[in-house]
Amino acid sequence: MTTSDAYAAPIAEPLFEGDTGKYSLQLRQLLVRLLRGPYLDGSIDAAAWQLLLDQQQTITDYFSEIFLSLSLDMDRKIAMLAPVHIEQVHTAPIAPRRPLKRDETLLALRLRLLLEQQSGSGADAVASRSTMHEILAEHRQASDRDDKRFAESCDAAIARLQSLRLLTGTELENEFRISPALAMALPLGNIQDIPRYIAAIDANEPALNLAADENDELAEQTPELVQE
Secondary structure, eight states: HHHHHHHHHHOOSSTTTTTTOOSHHHHHHHHHHHHHHHEEETOOOOHHHHHHHHTTTHHHHHTTTTTEEEETTTTTTTTEEOOOOOOOTTSSOOOOOOBBBBHHHHHHHHHHHHHHHTTTSSSEEEEEEEHHHHHTTTTTTOOOHHHHHHHHHHEEEEEEEHHSSSEEEEESSSEEEEOTHHHHSSSSOOOOHHHHHHHHHETTTTOOTSOOOTSOOOBOOOOOSSSS
16 A cells, blocks of 8 residues: 555544544645645645645546645646535635635736746846836826835735735745646636737726636626726
């Protein structure tokens, strides 16, 4: 029996009083990590990634029971959960995340472009705080003339992407690594579509369906990505 097989084998002793579960401690811990999200980075935790691959069917089956699908990016070694959409009561995500606001979305889209530009280089894609402020300054609305509030809004957008672990810290205080998970968080069919999404947001058009077919025109969507 391999180590990963042992992780999936039924437990011999309960882990706590009243425990009726059958999964090992390690497998349960992995399930909790995926539920907590926002993603699992296999390049950082190789053991968890291997366990996920070895027990992928078991894990997929478990999450299917609670209307969640497991998505894997094998190249970037990223795993995350996504809610399935069923028009039935009591099928919504247990703890839905707050949609991204305008500045958060613009920053995420621009960082997605930077991530793509760095792909294949072998180096992490990084962005400094000042660079991200400059990025958002390019999309600053004409009516926004309060510099202090604008700077606070920029920092808030950065903090939100940090909370989602789409930006992670580096050795430098104000420099951040752009997580490969951003490619899955913004599931674009064509990276070349990003500029038109950005232009539409700048024009204050309705929120966009980033998962629309590549032949579709810009599609209206309820504010799941952009929320004023």
